[in-house]
Structures are given as C-alpha cells and as structure tokens.
Amino acid sequence: GAVVSQHPSRVICKSGTSVKIECRSLDFQATTMFWYRQFPKQSLMLMATSNEGSKATYEQGVEKDKFLINHASLTLSTLTVTSAHPEDSSFYICSAGRVAYNEQFFGPGTRLTVL
C-alpha cells in the first residue's frame, strides 16, 4: 500500500505554545487528507477534512481557529495546534487518499504532550 509519513512522531511542549504536525504522502498524490484525534483506549475521532488548495472542513465541536489546517500540495498537509493546553494532549493521526476510490492510508501518528 501507499506510504504516509508524519513528523514529528512525538512532541512535548509547554502550555501556550503552538505545535505544527506534518503529514506527507510519500509515493502518491492525495486529493484528500483527514486529521483524526485519538485519546487513550478510545477510537479515532475525525477532526477535519482537507482538499488540496481549499479550506478544510471541520467536524462539529472542533475549533478551526485552534486547529489550523493547511493543505498546500497534493503530498503535504499540516495541522497546527495553536496555544496548546494540557487537554490537547492526544495522539494525532492523519490519513491521505482518493476518497472516490475508497483509498485512505493512515500515517503513523504524532503523540502530543502539553505540559
């Protein structure tokens, strides 16, 4: 299957700082990228959907000004957690693919810890 990478894999930051997470499709061009959040022992919760060159669509209850998503190219999407607080600590996972073909490949995830 196709490869999706995330960077960094793990980040620890102080409360109030901003953190950027990158999601890259390494060997294919993804028309759509999804960002998920997963709390310990829970399922994946979709945060937002982004298509290259257009604004992201956020799920209900997800603050778009806090979780900034940029999908600059067919191989790169970034999620910026602004003014992070301890309750934002979670496992963030992206996926990339072409939804019309049922393709959705997941990245390895980024563990964010906010002190």
Added chain:
Amino acid sequence: GENVEQHPSTLSVQEGDSAVIKCTYSDSASNYFPWYKQELGKGPQLIIDIRSNVGEKKDQRIAVTLNKTAKHFSLHITETQPEDSAVYFCAAKATGGTSYGKLTFGQGTILTVHP
C-alpha cells in the same frame, strides 16, 4: 450521520482459535467497510475491506462478511497467532452530502491471543 457500533470491546482467545468481531452501522447508504489493525503507538493499518456489492471477502486467515439488509458486518480471523494481538477497528464510509468520503469508526476491540 453514520453511527457504527462494534462488539466485543475485548476478546481473549487461545492461539489457534478463531476470533470474530462484529459491527453494525446505521446509514443504509454507506457502501465501503474497511477493517483496521492498530498496534500500540502506531497508526491504523488496513487489513481487509469489503464493498456493498459483495457479501464476503477472504484473504488468507482473514475474512469479512457483510449483511446489507441487517446492516452489519463481521471480521473473522482463523488460526490466530500471538502477533494478531492488537486493537481492531471497523469503519463505514459515508457516501453523500457533506459527509462524502468520511470514515466513521467503531469503538475498537482489543484482541489478545494467548500462546
């Protein structure tokens, strides 16, 4: 929107036994049902999927069945091995409107295979 229920939440089997995980979905328009395996600290990996025009699909020790009328689908793992131990998620893909392409995940099943 779509709602996916997954059972059981935990499943413990002896090596060599079979394991069955079941999911139900609410949106009759959903047409794609993937299963993911997630190991600790990693992103989900697609292990098998099925489309709504098929009733059953098999890949070596793994099989998935779909009952569209009852709106449920199941994962079957035969001859389980300790390396099958992980969290398994079912998902259903939305087909229309603003939800197009989104995956809704079940709650997850922690499978433990004892040697």
